[in-house]
Amino acid sequence: MNSILGHLLVHLGLGAAGFGLVLGLIAGFRQSPRGLRWTEIAAYVFSAALILANLVMIWALLSHDFSVSYVAKVGSRSSPTWVTVVSLWSSLEGSLLFWAGVLGAFIALFTISSRGRFRDYMAFALAISLGVAAFFTLLLAGPADPFAPISPVPADGPGPNPLLQNHLLMVLHPPALYLGYVGLTIPYAIAMAAVLRGKLGEGWLVPLRTWTLGPWILLTVGIILGGWWAYEVLGWGGYWAWDPVENASLLPWLAATGYLHSAIVHERRRVLKVWTLSLVVVAFLLTLLGTFMTRSGIFNSVHAFAQSDIGPVFLAFIAVALLFSLGALAGRGHLLESEGRLGGVLSRETSFLLNNLVLLVFTFTVLLGTIYPLLTEALQGRKVSVGEPYFNQMAAPLGLMLVFLMGVGPALPWGRADLRRLAGGLGPPVAGALVTLIATLALGLREPLPLATFALSVFATVVALREIGATILAHCQTSAGAAAVLQRMAHNLVAGRRRIGGHVVHLGVVMIVVAIAASSSYKQVGESALGIGQSLTLGDFRLTYLRTEGREDPHRFSVAAHLALSRGETPLGELAPRLNFYATQREPVGAPAVRAVRGRDVYASLLSFENDGSQVVIKAFVNPLVSWLWWSLPLLCGGTLLAAWPRRRALPEVKR
Amino acid sequence: MSLTLPLVALCLAQGESQDPALVAERIGSTLRCPVCQGMPIAESPSQMAQDMMKRVREMAAEGKSEAEIVDYFVGRYGEWVQLDPPKQGMNLLLWILPAGALLAGGAALLLLLRRRRPVPPVAPPKVDAELVARIRDEVEP
Amino acid sequence: MKWRNVAIVAAIILPLLVLLAVSFRFDPRAVPSVLAGRPAPACDLRTLEGEATSLAALRGKPVVLNFWSTWCVPCVAEHALLQQAARSWGSRVQFVGVVYQDEPEAARTYLARHGSAYLQVLDDGSRCAIDFGVAGVPETFFIDAAGVVTHKQVGPVDAGLLRRHLAPLGAGGPP
Numbered sequence: 001m002n003s004i005l006g007h008l009l010v011h012l013g014l015g016a017a018g019f020g021l022v023l024g025l026i027a028g029f030r031q032s033p034r035g036l037r038w039t040e041i042a043a044y045v046f047s048a049a050l051i052l053a054n055l056v057m058i059w060a061l062l063s064h065d066f067s068v069s070y071v072a073k074v075g076s077r078s079s080p081t082w083v084t085v086v087s088l089w090s091s092l093e094g095s096l097l098f099w100a101g102v103l104g105a106f107i108a109l110f111t112i113s114s115r116g117r118f119r120d121y122m123a124f125a126l127a128i129s130l131g132v133a134a135f136f137t138l139l140l141a142g143p144a145d146p147f148a149p150i151s152p153v154p155a156d157g158p159g160p161n162p163l164l165q166n167h168l169l170m171v172l173h174p175p176a177l178y179l180g181y182v183g184l185t186i187p188y189a190i191a192m193a194a195v196l197r198g199k200l201g202e203g204w205l206v207p208l209r210t211w212t213l214g215p216w217i218l219l220t221v222g223i224i225l226g227g228w229w230a231y232e233v234l235g236w237g238g239y240w241a242w243d244p245v246e247n248a249s250l251l252p253w254l255a256a257t258g259y260l261h262s263a264i265v266h267e268r269r270r271v272l273k274v275w276t277l278s279l280v281v282v283a284f285l286l287t288l289l290g291t292f293m294t295r296s297g298i299f300n301s302v303h304a305f306a307q308s309d310i311g312p313v314f315l316a317f318i319a320v321a322l323l324f325s326l327g328a329l330a331g332r333g334h335l336l337e338s339e340g341r342l343g344g345v346l347s348r349e350t351s352f353l354l355n356n357l358v359l360l361v362f363t364f365t366v367l368l369g370t371i372y373p374l375l376t377e378a379l380q381g382r383k384v385s386v387g388e389p390y391f392n393q394m395a396a397p398l399g400l401m402l403v404f405l406m407g408v409g410p411a412l413p414w415g416r417a418d419l420r421r422l423a424g425g426l427g428p429p430v431a432g433a434l435v436t437l438i439a440t441l442a443l444g445l446r447e448p449l450p451l452a453t454f455a456l457s458v459f460a461t462v463v464a465l466r467e468i469g470a471t472i473l474a475h476c477q478t479s480a481g482a483a484a485v486l487q488r489m490a491h492n493l494v495a496g497r498r499r500i501g502g503h504v505v506h507l508g509v510v511m512i513v514v515a516i517a518a519s520s521s522y523k524q525v526g527e528s529a530l531g532i533g534q535s536l537t538l539g540d541f542r543l544t545y546l547r548t549e550g551r552e553d554p555h556r557f558s559v560a561a562h563l564a565l566s567r568g569e570t571p572l573g574e575l576a577p578r579l580n581f582y583a584t585q586r587e588p589v590g591a592p593a594v595r596a597v598r599g600r601d602v603y604a605s606l607l608s609f610e611n612d613g614s615q616v617v618i619k620a621f622v623n624p625l626v627s628w629l630w631w632s633l634p635l636l637c638g639g640t641l642l643a644a645w646p647r648r649r650a651l652p653e654v655k656r
Numbered sequence: 657m658s659l660t661l662p663l664v665a666l667c668l669a670q671g672e673s674q675d676p677a678l679v680a681e682r683i684g685s686t687l688r689c690p691v692c693q694g695m696p697i698a699e700s701p702s703q704m705a706q707d708m709m710k711r712v713r714e715m716a717a718e719g720k721s722e723a724e725i726v727d728y729f730v731g732r733y734g735e736w737v738q739l740d741p742p743k744q745g746m747n748l749l750l751w752i753l754p755a756g757a758l759l760a761g762g763a764a765l766l767l768l769l770r771r772r773r774p775v776p777p778v779a780p781p782k783v784d785a786e787l788v789a790r791i792r793d794e795v796e797p
Numbered sequence: 798m799k800w801r802n803v804a805i806v807a808a809i810i811l812p813l814l815v816l817l818a819v820s821f822r823f824d825p826r827a828v829p830s831v832l833a834g835r836p837a838p839a840c841d842l843r844t845l846e847g848e849a850t851s852l853a854a855l856r857g858k859p860v861v862l863n864f865w866s867t868w869c870v871p872c873v874a875e876h877a878l879l880q881q882a883a884r885s886w887g888s889r890v891q892f893v894g895v896v897y898q899d900e901p902e903a904a905r906t907y908l909a910r911h912g913s914a915y916l917q918v919l920d921d922g923s924r925c926a927i928d929f930g931v932a933g934v935p936e937t938f939f940i941d942a943a944g945v946v947t948h949k950q951v952g953p954v955d956a957g958l959l960r961r962h963l964a965p966l967g968a969g970g971p972p
Contacts, residue, residue, distance in 0.1 A: 235701050243694055312818070315817055322810060326807060330800055350769060357758070360757075361758045371813070374820045377823050378823075383735070383736040385738060389686050393740075525681060732928060733930045734930070
């Protein structure tokens with residue numbers, strides 16, 4: 001029953017998407033209002049069909065309908081309910097179904113929010129997003145069918161991968177990432193609509209920006225939550241491993257970040273139209289590449305789904321999307337001629353362009369490092385690895401350049417800089433950086449890289465705070481009385497929300513940079529076998545082994561080592577790192593215990609234990625400032641929300 | 657671009673400790689765990705990685721040099737075991753290409769900014785002034 | 798953007814796509830062996846009964862060295878074949894099983910139940926496995942009488958493979 005219903009909905013969605021793709025293109029070239037209306041209907045039908053198909057799958061999972069192949073693959077009667085729901089995206093077919101459902105939701109939202117406006121672009125934009133939708137639905141209808149009926153019907157299933165059952169963050173991390181990934185389809189469609197239409201009006205820039213900011217922040221949140229999950233679950237004391245799939249999520253993020261910056265130059269100076277649109281296109285193509293990398297089986301990674309035969313189909317789609325985008329940009333890009341011009345060498349524009357350059361080189365480097373092993377194997381038959389050491393080494397200087405630009409950029413005026421004013425403007429941030437440098441040196445830190453990072457971070461922080469302050473306090477006259485000042489400030493906050501939001505996001509980014517520098521340079525590690533009452537000392541922290549406790553859950557067995565944590569003579573309670581044993585997996589899955597103590601995390605993993613509880617092997621870390629990574633989330637989200645907040649209904653299209 | 661060189665120098669100038677335990681940690685973080693998924697042996701919780709890590713610590717305690725320990729593992733698992741590919745032969749592309757891209761991009765940027773193009777005379781489109789103000793409000797940072 | 802620019806971009810990106818397409822042939826999990834043609838490590842080992850022994854002590858006869866464990870499904874699958882082979886080749890080839898990452902007790906119980914026709918040894922701290930560059934089980938090494946590794950088999954062996962790799966070692970065919 002569920003199989004039939006699911007198949008029906010998937011095929012309905014596929015039909016609607018294919019119909020909308022063809023009709024939308026025709027309606028776009030002919031500028032036919034009736035065609036547009038029918039394309040909108042096709043979009044709604046697709047969205048409804050795929051969202052319903054997801055609900056059918058969730059229902060099948062919850063009701064343990066093992067006659068549906070996907071349920072038989074990942075379902076289990078012993079899993080808790082939340083694990084059962086999460087199984088929707090825990091394996092290949094389900095994740096693609098979820099993907100298509102999310103795309104459906106985005107397309108519906110996009111169609112509704114643009115109803116009656118942007119009429120000369122919408123047909124193209126819908127056609128392109130439905131084209132992408134058609135591809136994913138095609139996978140669901142053929143090579144990755146989650147609804148295939150199976151017989152005989154098994155009585156129970158294995159449950160999803162134990163790693164996914166271990167932490168509640170697994171409920172948030174993949175959907176956030178998927179939403180970001182999938183969401184980038186919409187700005188791609190908007191950009192390509194402008195290219196196909198051969199014009200990019202000011203009104204069309206607003207949805208482009210808003211629809212990029214949304215997926216961008218979701219991608220950001222997804223990446224950070226992924227790091228948090230790894231930190232809380234994998235037990236090696238780190239949060240980022242430059243795994244191919246982690247890289248795959250970083251690539252579109254870097255390109256989209258580049259777009260968000262070049263868009264500002266475009267709006268201010270009326271230049272770089274094609275360049276700005278190209279960045280959106282690149283970000284989208286990189287999401288496809290990332291999805292391909294996760295699902296093709298050519299990369300070995302924690303995230304890789306089991307080998308499947310969708311790889312070649314996917315690669316073909318990437319090639320089609322690439323050729324289409326390139327062809328359209330080349331054939332019609334000249335219609336979007338730049339009207340304005342850039343300023344001098346020393347100007348705000350330059351800092352944005354440099355930012356774009358560094359971000360693109362960063363993207364290129366990560367991509368190169370990720371695919372390099374494929375290259376050597378193909379050309380020389382040599383198997384090599386490119387891992388953390390390489391990426392860290394490359395990311396450090398590029399990241400520092402970005403922090404530097406983040407500080408210098410806002411200090412530079414548009415057009416041409418007046419050197420005297422520039423020097424005056426850079427005074428306070430430079431002073432802040434120097435004070436930081438002296439203070440950190442006085443604290444006994446000597447490593448040049450973190451020292452430079454801290455100093456540059458303070459530099460950028462001072463600039464961001466000053467920009468926020470200056471924007472809010474602009475034209476405030478204290479003589480006017482408190483009420484008038486507050487009113488003025490509120491007005492400034494609303495009027496300058498994009499600038500303020502941008503700088504709030506910058507503050508979040510600075511927190512991340514500082515957290516990375518501090519935690520990678522000043523972590524302490526210790527590992528030892530502890531008998532009862534013995535302790536492991538790390539700096540001023542001490543962990544004393546108390547006892548081992550076992551616990552039986554329906555879907556797993558877990559062993560926890562209880563450790564007493566103290567700092568100097570002050571007891572700080574217990575840490576209980578665990579090892580979880582799942583019937584389907586030989587190697588146990590760790591569950592480290594973390595305690596934040598004044599900006600530092602004490603992090604303990606249980607590596608092994610004696611069955612009688614007489615001895616455990618503990619690996620412990622003291623990680624400074626890691627919690628700043630998670631605390632950056634409110635700043636990043638708040639800033640983005642502020643920047644994206646619409647003040648009033650968007651403007652009617654400018655007629656030409 | 658004057659920014660690039662000092663930064664690169666900075667990254668290379670990171671001090672290195674000779675304490676055997678730290679040497680072992682450092683080597684362990686550059687050797688790939690063969691039974692895991694691209695993880696260094698210093699970070700993997702798997703038994704095999706821990707056994708390899710033990711071997712690294714033993715060798716470091718015996719006073720073996722970093723190169724000797726790495727060579728020992730390369731001799732058994734091949735170049736594949738190094739997460740930090742040796743800087744030789746085709747591997748150099750990993751460093752040359754990004755650096756080249758940065759330099760070429762910087763040069764292209766400089767050319768773009770230096771090129772003094774006459775501003776093409778564009779007739780301002782006839783639009784309602786109020787609308788323009790609202791648009792400015794909407795899009796201006 | 799002009800067609801020339803497109804050509805440049807395409808020239809960069811199309812090889813990337815070709816590369817990804819070619820990569821379907823590779824197994825990302827395979828770890829290369831560098832030992833073939835080189836002397837086998839000496840490996841100090843312990844028998845299941847706890848006596849010290851070593852690979853070096855077995856020199857003079859071709860050796861089939863099989864890393865296995867009771868939790869590994871393909872190992873269990875090839876167990877019967879290896880038993881059979883050890884019996885057929887008899888004294889001309891020394892078969893050795895190395896218990897990898899497993900409890901000695903589990904191995905003893907398993908062998909008592911499923912038969913043990915050849916030497917089984919324990920590898921403390923996986924030292925021998927590391928020396929052989931083992932990256933998972935089962936892995937089987939063919940070593941000639943002079944102690945040189947001639948072949949590494951990743952994954953389970955079959956009868957044809959055993960014959961193919963033992964013949965050049967002067968072991969002759971199975972009777």
